[in-house]
Amino acid sequence: MTAVRHPDLPRRRLPARAPVRRLLCLLPLLLVVVAAVRGRSVLAEGVGQLRTAAWPWLLAAAGATCLTWVAAAVTRQGAVVQPLPKRRLLATQFAAGAANHLLPTGLGASAVNLRFMTVCGIPLARSSAALALYLLTExxxxxxxxxALLIAFPDALRLGPLLSDVAPGILLPAVGALLLVAAGALALVRRLRTAVCSFLRTALGEARSVHARPARALALWGGALAFPALQSAGLMAVGRALELPVPPLHIALAYLAATAAVALVPTPGGLGSVEAALVVALMAAGGPAAVATAVVLAYRIITVWVPLLPGALTLGALVRREVI
Structure with missing residues (x-):
């Protein structure tokens, strides 16, 4: 016989969060596979370059890469007044690095950290303000x-022979048009203008609260300076490992210039765009094209591809344990 449900009895609801959370745990691994398949040629060539490198310098580059996660954790803590659990914060930065390489630039890490702060009990408005403060200080x-490096070494980069006049002619009007559209939207849409003004008030209040505490301000700005400095140190170490004939501080200048320029390109983790920009910058600093390409490929293997799988596994574990 077929059981007939009484119309007054409520339907039994199955838990919907568990399957969704399991899917979210597996999603980072799927994205890693996709990224590895798409970048298999870069992976193969980069591994080949690592075989001829000086291993002590490569270990120094790996150490600098690990310290970038510590610097990011310190900066994130400096952006909020409320103390965050240290171990979970550090694990979140490691996982956020993987998410940042799998999603358009900045979105992956921002989403992971925003979720982490809200789980820690920080309201969404304050979490968003802390995220904006972090991005601004970084x-x-x-x-x-x-x-500072451009002032110290004004002639270190020779971009003239490498760049055409076409890119600025296209980029500047595009940026101007984007700013005009944003200004017009704020002027015409009242609800959007109200939301933006409310967010700015919250962000300014959070910034004042953070800077009223010297320890938080020191962590915020110290970490914001240490993060790009450690990234540059990693590239300098790889340059030494592969005997790139460019002074170390010029390599740091090339790295900072390339990453600042590529931030405008919304590709997943800058994959593709970062490599191209770094090669151009190192060539502009005086490096031979072949050696500059080898250095960039080896650097990206150490900083992106090696941590990608463990970072994705950490991200899945944090989702499963509801840390994020």
Whole structure:
């Protein structure tokens, strides 16, 4: 016999979150496979370059890469007044690095950290304000180091022979049009203008609260300067490993200039665009094309491809344990 459900009895709801969470745990691994298949030629060539490199310098580059996650964790803590669990914060930065290489630039890490802060009990408005403060200070720190090196070594980069006049002619009007569209939207859409003004008030309040505490301000700005400095140190170490004939500080200048330029290109983790920009920057600093390409491929193997799978596994574990 077929059981007949009484119309007054409520339907039994099956838990919907468990399958969704399991899917989210597997999604990073699927994205890693896709990224590895798409970048298999880069992986193969980069591994080949690593075979001829000086291993002590490669280990130094790996150490600098590991310290970037510590610097990111320190900066994230500096952006909020509320103390965050240290171990989970560091694990989240490791996982966010993998997410950042699998999604358009900045979105992966931002989404992971925003979720982590809300799970830690920080309201969404304050979490978003802390995220904006982090991005602002990281940008200021990167551009500040770039400006300091440009002042110290004004002739280190010779971009004239490598760049055409076409790119600026296309980029500047596009940026201007984007700013005009954003300004018009704010002026015409009242709800959007109200939301933006409310967010700015919250962000300014959070920034004042953070800077009222010297320890938080030191962590925020110290980490924001240490993060790009450690990334540059990693590239300098790989340059030494492969005997790139460019002074170390010129390599750092090339790295900061390339990453600042490529931030405008919304590709997953800068994959493809970062490699091209770094090769051009190292050539502009005086490096031979073949050696510059080898250095960039080896550097990206160490900083992107080697941590990608463990980072994705960490991301899945954090999702499964509801840390994010």
């Amino acid at each position: 940008c200021v720190g990167r551009l500040g180091l770039l400006a």
